[in-house]
Amino acid sequence: MDPEATLEEARPRIAACEDTAALKEAERDYVGKKGAISAMLAEIPKLDPADRKAHGQKANALKQAILELVQARQAALDARDLDAARRADDFDPTLPPPVAQRGSLHPITQVTRELEDLFVSMGYEVLDGPEVELDHYNFEALNITKDHPARDSQDTFYCDETGTLVLRTHTSPVQVRAMEGRTPPFRVIAPGRVFRQETTDASHDHTFYQMEGLVVGKDVSVAHLIGAMKTLLRGIFGRDLDVRLRPGHFPFVEPGFELDARCPFCDDGCSVCKKTTWIELLPCGLVHPNVLRAGGVDPEEWSGFAFGLGLSRLVMLRHNIDDVRHLLDGDVRFLEQF
Ligand code: DAH
Numbered sequence: 001m002d003p004e005a006t007l008e009e010a011r012p013r014i015a016a017c018e019d020t021a022a023l024k025e026a027e028r029d030y031v032g033k034k035g036a037i038s039a040m041l042a043e044i045p046k047l048d049p050a051d052r053k054a055h056g057q058k059a060n061a062l063k064q065a066i067l068e069l070v071q072a073r074q075a076a077l078d079a080r081d082l083d084a085a086r087r088a089d090d091f092d093p094t095l096p097p098p099v100a101q102r103g104s105l106h107p108i109t110q111v112t113r114e115l116e117d118l119f120v121s122m123g124y125e126v127l128d129g130p131e132v133e134l135d136h137y138n139f140e141a142l143n144i145t146k147d148h149p150a151r152d153s154q155d156t157f158y159c160d161e162t163g164t165l166v167l168r169t170h171t172s173p174v175q176v177r178a179m180e181g182r183t184p185p186f187r188v189i190a191p192g193r194v195f196r197q198e199t200t201d202a203s204h205d206h207t208f209y210q211m212e213g214l215v216v217g218k219d220v221s222v223a224h225l226i227g228a229m230k231t232l233l234r235g236i237f238g239r240d241l242d243v244r245l246r247p248g249h250f251p252f253v254e255p256g257f258e259l260d261a262r263c264p265f266c267d268d269g270c271s272v273c274k275k276t277t278w279i280e281l282l283p284c285g286l287v288h289p290n291v292l293r294a295g296g297v298d299p300e301e302w303s304g305f306a307f308g309l310g311l312s313r314l315v316m317l318r319h320n321i322d323d324v325r326h327l328l329d330g331d332v333r334f335l336e337q338f
Pocket of ligand 1: 169170171172212213250252253256283284285306307308309
């Protein structure tokens, strides 16, 4: 078979292909397993040994030339199709491109980031702690001993039979971890996910979010605590809100308080504040000496305050969400609203 003649025959055939299918077929006829070039290669053993090399080279050169013709034709066909699509009636090149569907930040992420920015601007460090926590940090070091009734109210998920590992029931264990790694004075916050073995309903979920705060320094007092909480409330609600302290009992603070804020949504009672004009928002207190000691801080020299903000609850208040379970069920119809 004459390679030049084959190429001359292939050239017009390839040029005449009007679509990719025809082009593929032509390609197969020349370079396919049963094509002309395979046939040329199959002749080699029958040739005079002196001619074999030259024959093989010619066959390969032909193959290369044909593949280049095919490629060029394919490029021409693609350009033609694109051009046709551009000219088609429904194609308007002046229209903006289609908008890609974008996600948005989860409302919990939004509030977490806002609070992180606020506290960082006040010199706090943002900390992370393990969600699978040692009983020691979740309870023991927080002055919640083995037989303490507070353990029952915390409905713990235990991770092993010995009860050494738990899913943290609050972000407070990060307090102790923070003290262990630092020398006072320091200020930290620790936002994160916490877990309780809870029967779920509109106001309880097994997984929710809190933000712990801890300040340790010289002569830290309730006045500092109130000041910090007022700043926090201003950051959240955008204006000053009156606060009041009620006694609250938590083993890791003494004295402990429930800090209420004036309802930001009404003047004379609404469904959010249950007609009381106060919303219960922030459990807090002065860090118990035992907790300071557990964190390696000398209570004779240093004191501190701590608070625990319920981020899930805060998001619910802010967006008037009536069921905490919406926050984690991942329904895009809910999430799209934020
Ligand atoms: N850890 C407590 C809880 O989840 C909340 C809390 C109360 C945190 C008082 C504190 C605090 O830092 O001082 O129920």
